[in-house]
Amino acid sequence: MSELKYLIKSDDDGITVQQYLRQMGFSRGLLTKLKQQEGGLLCNGRHIRTVDTLCCGDTLEVNICDNSELIPNSGLNVPIEYEDNEIVIFNKPPFMAVHPSVRHYNDTLANYFSALYPNIAFRCVNRLDRNTSGLVITAKNRPAASLLTGGECRPKKTYYALVQGDLSSDYGCCGEIIAPVARISDSIITREVRSDGKYAHTVFKVIESSRQHSLVEIALVTGRTHQIRVHFSHIGHPLLGDELYGGDISLINRQALHCGRAEFIHPVMRKKIIVNSPLPDDMRVLVQNPAIQI
Secondary structure (H helix, E strand, O other), rough: OEEEEOOOOOOOOOOOOHHHHHOOOOOHHHHHHHHHOOOOOOEEOOOOOOOEEOOOOOOEEEEEEEOOOOOOOOOOOOOOEOOOOOOOOOOOOOOOOOOOOOOOOOOOOHHHHHHHOOOOEEOOOOOOOOOOOEEEEOOOOHHHHHHOHHHHHHEEEEEEEEEEEEHHHHOOOOOEEEEEEEEOOOOOEEEEOOOOOEEEEEEEEEEOOOOOOOEEEEOOOOOOOOOHHHHHHHHOOOEOOHHHHHHOOOOOOOOOOOEEEEEEEEOOOOOOOEEOOOOHHHHHOOOOOOOOOO
């Protein structure tokens, strides 16, 4: 059960429960579920309907039943970088999937989440490939998940990658890649740059560069599947360790990609939250200057 409480302010005096919750990011489907759920909506401790009006000083309480069907696995270990009543941000290690699959049905981040929060559904705001490390934002209730996937609360994520070759010699200190990405017709996984693909836009800054490889800071304007990996391979600088897209696998045994920063407006507190995660060891040992802080 997820419990949310809202103190009604003067600006919202006289509006209906439905109007208030809609402006707080609740979907119509969730409001329907709350209407059907006993004790779903309370005002000052008493039952209230969505058509009823709210007054300044009222306390609106929303109780949401979350049922998780995941297999809990408390034997996993994933560091938590930030947590409050609405959100938990994990620092996912490489080689861990976010969601269960046929090959990974009980060793994923979702399984670990289920062990930590047995009565809360796993709602992942951003997804990372199994071999990509870094910050994964999860919401502890539907309203938070809804607000974090759109509008002003949508997180801005910063990625760090090690790409092959001297990127600065070709692009200087920064650049952007705008190239449409599409799925290769005979594959369910692999993507490529193709004229009939979906618009994809990547912005990057070179932090450090050598003849062998470059450390790059990346921001995504769009979020296509494998976008970073496909884009850098397309310009002739594939990620180290990314065998699927032509990367050198002699130095690292996975794509050298890490989600190292997340910035967003908290969906309830409405204040800016910034969470950072340093480069993991397998990427840091390849950086020329160990004093670089990310």
